[in-house]
Amino acid sequence: MLALQPLLTRPALQVDLAEVDVMLVTHFHLDHCAAVPYVTGHTSFRGRVLMTHPTKAIVHTLLRDFVKVSRGGTGAVWGR
């Protein structure tokens, strides 16, 4: 979301995510993988999310840590 959201909201670059078949996460940096929960949970995207095995191995840990740090290091993670 961090890098993708500005692109999705610009009128000239709007993309109908319902028409997108695949989201490719090139690597685990947050500017790439942090968009996955937003796109899969809050848009019309219903395609497949592809990433390398090393990225898949670490992405959940990174996202949980990102949410925890964003919330000041305390409190619930992922709505719990």
Ligand SMILES: [Zn+2]
């Ligand atoms: Zn990167």
